Amino acid sequence: MSKLLFAERDGVQVLKLIGDVRVTLGPTISTFLTRLGESKTFKSIIIDLTETTGIDSTTLGLLAKISLTTQKSFSTIPTIISPNEDMTRILESMGFEKIFVILKELVTECGQLGELHTEIVSESKLRKQVLDAHRVLMSLNERNRGEFQDLVQALEDERVGESHEPRDRVA
Numbered sequence: 001m002s003k004l005l006f007a008e009r010d011g012v013q014v015l016k017l018i019g020d021v022r023v024t025l026g027p028t029i030s031t032f033l034t035r036l037g038e039s040k041t042f043k044s045i046i047i048d049l050t051e052t053t054g055i056d057s058t059t060l061g062l063l064a065k066i067s068l069t070t071q072k073s074f075s076t077i078p079t080i081i082s083p084n085e086d087m088t089r090i091l092e093s094m095g096f097e098k099i100f101v102i103l104k105e106l107v108t109e110c111g112q113l114g115e116l117h118t119e120i121v122s123e124s125k126l127r128k129q130v131l132d133a134h135r136v137l138m139s140l141n142e143r144n145r146g147e148f149q150d151l152v153q154a155l156e157d158e159r160v161g162e163s164h165e166p167r168d169r170v171a
Contacts, residue, residue, distance in 0.1 A: 004028055005113035011043030015066075016113055020054035026129045027119035029062040037069055045070055045078045047100075049087055057148065060094055061133025064140060067099040077101055095140035124162065131155045 002019030015032060017025075036042065047063060049055070067078050079101045082088045091102060121129075134152050138145045 003118070004032070004116040006032070006116050007113045008041075011041045013039075013042065013045045014048055014113065015045065016048040016051065017055065017059070018051045021052060021059045022054075022056045023058040023126065023130060025118065026058050026062060026126060026133065027121040028116050029059065029066075030129055031119055032116060033062065033066055033069060036066065037073055042070075042074055044076050047078060047080045049080060049082045049084070050105075052084070052087060055087070055090065057137060058130045058133045060090075060096075061135075061137045062129070064094070064096070064099060064136045065133065067096075068136065071099070079103060081105060094137060094144060098140065124159075127155060127159065131159070 002017070002021045002025060004021075004025060005014075005016040005018065007014045007016075013036065036045065045066065047066070063080075070076055070078050077100065080091065080096065081103050082091060083104050088102060088104075091097070091100070096102065131152060134148045134155070138148050138152065
């Protein structure tokens, strides 16, 4: 079973992903991201993948969004702890070394972690989060653009079909 844990100490926030983290935890990560952007005490963030066994592209996109938000709002580059070489390879293939400091181990103890409440959202809201996450990944490099363009196009077509809204074309 996957879950997210969180701790904060002296402005340093730690988000720990446990298990096989998939799209179903996307709403929880999105809420965390919103709260992060509103934080008055924020100094830095560490994303701990030491107990992550799998991670999907939506979650990767949301993690990229966390990095881009902290860089824009707080002028700081987040850290990812990734002791698993396969996981680190995935991160690097997505271009994460450009937007994160990637370390193999946690340097200091972060204190007591508490579980973040898993949020349930509508299918359309979840689809929008998946779409946004993949757009962020596409913005990181050309490889990602080619990898996710068809998925983004399909999600945009579904959204247009449901709401008759004009879509943002992926070029």
